[in-house]
Amino acid sequence: MSQTTNEMKDLERQLVLARANMRADQEKLEQLAAASKPKVMAVGIGGAGCNIISWVKQEGVTGGRLISVNTDANHLSISEADRRILIGEKTCKGLGCGGYPKVGEQAMNESIKDVFAEIELSNITFLVAGLGGGTGTGGIVELARQLRKKFENDQTPRLVVGVATLPFKIETARMEAAKDAIQQLKQYCDTVVIIDNDRLNHLAGNLPFQQALGVANTTIGKFVKGVTETITSASLINLDYADLRAIMHEAGLASIGIGTGKDDGKVEHAVERAINERLLDVEDITKARGVLIHIAGGEDMTLEEVHSGGDLIKRYMPPNTKIIWGAKVDPNLKGKASVMVVITGVDSAFLKEQKKKGRFKLPW
Ligand SMILES: Nc1nc2c(ncn2[C@@H]2O[C@H](COP(=O)(O)OP(=O)(O)OP(=O)(O)O)[C@@H](O)[C@H]2O)c(=O)[nH]1
Numbered sequence: 001m002s003q004t005t006n007e008m009k010d011l012e013r014q015l016v017l018a019r020a021n022m023r024a025d026q027e028k029l030e031q032l033a034a035a036s037k038p039k040v041m042a043v044g045i046g047g048a049g050c051n052i053i054s055w056v057k058q059e060g061v062t063g064g065r066l067i068s069v070n071t072d073a074n075h076l077s078i079s080e081a082d083r084r085i086l087i088g089e090k091t092c093k094g095l096g097c098g099g100y101p102k103v104g105e106q107a108m109n110e111s112i113k114d115v116f117a118e119i120e121l122s123n124i125t126f127l128v129a130g131l132g133g134g135t136g137t138g139g140i141v142e143l144a145r146q147l148r149k150k151f152e153n154d155q156t157p158r159l160v161v162g163v164a165t166l167p168f169k170i171e172t173a174r175m176e177a178a179k180d181a182i183q184q185l186k187q188y189c190d191t192v193v194i195i196d197n198d199r200l201n202h203l204a205g206n207l208p209f210q211q212a213l214g215v216a217n218t219t220i221g222k223f224v225k226g227v228t229e230t231i232t233s234a235s236l237i238n239l240d241y242a243d244l245r246a247i248m249h250e251a252g253l254a255s256i257g258i259g260t261g262k263d264d265g266k267v268e269h270a271v272e273r274a275i276n277e278r279l280l281d282v283e284d285i286t287k288a289r290g291v292l293i294h295i296a297g298g299e300d301m302t303l304e305e306v307h308s309g310g311d312l313i314k315r316y317m318p319p320n321t322k323i324i325w326g327a328k329v330d331p332n333l334k335g336k337a338s339v340m341v342v343i344t345g346v347d348s349a350f351l352k353e354q355k356k357k358g359r360f361k362l363p364w
C-alpha cells in the first residue's frame with residue numbers, strides 16, 4: 001500500500017470520528033435546549049376561567065399545558081383542556097359555589113394537592129378567572145396564596161401571572177368581591193393582568209352580553225397563547241424567559257391592549273391602537289415598570305415595519321422604561337398586523353376610585 005493511500009485512510013478515519021463527535025454534540029445541544037425550555041401552564045378557575053382555557057385549547061397552543069379547574073361538574077364536563085380537575089367535591093358536591101368566594105377558597109383548599117400535582121414543575125403559571133362569582137374569585141386567590149408559599153424558598157425560576165376580568169357594571173353587587181380579590185392577588189402573584197369586561201365591550205361596540213363574553217375570552221386567550229408561544233417557540237424576534245421576568249417579576253398590576261392595522265403603516269397603526277385602547281383604565285402609563293410588545297403580521301411584513309412599531313412604543317414611554325418585544329409571521333395575516341401590548345407596574349384610577357367610595361360610604 002502506498003504512503004498516500006495510508007494517509008487517505010487516516011484522514012477518512014479522522015473525518016468519521018469528527019462527524020460522530022459533532023453528532024454527539026448536536027444531540028447534547030438539543031437535549032439541553034429541550035431541558036432549558038421554560039414550562040408554561042395555564043390554569044382556568046371557575047366558569048369564565050374554564051371558558052377561556054377552552055378557547056385556547058380549540059385554537060391550539062404550542063409549548064403550554066392547559067388545565068381547567070371548577071367546582072361545577074356539569075360545566076367542567078363541557079370544558080376543553082389537557083387536564084380537568086373537579087375541586088371541592090366534599091364542599092360543593094359538584095354543584096358550584098353559588099357566588100360565594102369563601103366557598104371557592106375552601107374548595108381550592110380541599111383539592112390543592114390535585115392542582116399542585118399538575119403545576120408544580122411549571123416555570124410560568126397563568127392563573128385565569130372571571131372575578132365576581134364564587135369558584136373563580138375565591139379559588140384564584142387561594143391558589144395564588146398557596147403557590148407563593150410553596151415556591152417561596154425554591155431555587156427554580158418561577159413566574160406566577162394572574163389574569164382576571166372585572167365584572168360588568170350591571171353586576172354591581174359583584175364588584176366589591178372582585179376588588180378585594182385583586183388586592184390579595186397583587187400580594188401573591190408577580191403580575192396581575194386585569195381586563196375590564198365593560199371597557200372591552202365598549203371597544204368592541206357594545207355587544208349583547210353573550211357576544212361580549214366571547215370577545216373577552218378571545219382577547220384573554222390570545223394573551224395567554226401569545227406570551228406562551230413567544231417564549232417557547234422560535235419567532236422572527238424572540239423573547240425569552242429572562243426578558244419576560246424582567247418586566248413581570250413582582251410588578252403589581254398590568255393592563256393589556258390589542259390593536260390591528262392593515263396595508264401601509266399597518267404595524268404602526270396597530271401599535272397606536274393597542275396603546276390607546278387598553279382594557280384597564282390606567283392612571284399614568286409613563287409610570288409603568290415595563291412594556292411587552294408582541295407583533296404578528298403576514299409574510300409581507302418587513303423587519304423595518306417591525307422596528308418602526310417598536311420605536312413608536314419608545315416615544316410613548318420615558319427613556320428608562322424596560323421595553324421588550326417579540327415578532328412573529330402568521331401566514332393568515334396577509335396584508336395585516338396584530339399587536340399586543342402589556343404594560344406592567346401600573347395603577348388603575350378606576351379601582352382606586354371604587355375603593356374610596358366603598359370606604360367612605362355610611363351604612364345609614
Ligand atoms: N370573560 C368572561 N367573563 C365571564 C364569563 N362568564 C362569566 N364571566 C364573568 O366572570 C364573573 C364570574 O363568573 P363565573 O366564572 O361564571 O363564576 P364562577 O367563578 O364559576 O363562580 P360560581 O359559579 O359562583 O362558583 C361574572 O360575574 C362575569 O363578569 C366568560 O365566559 N368570559
Ligand SMILES: [Mg+2]
Nearest residue numbers: 046047072096
Ligand atoms: Mg360557576
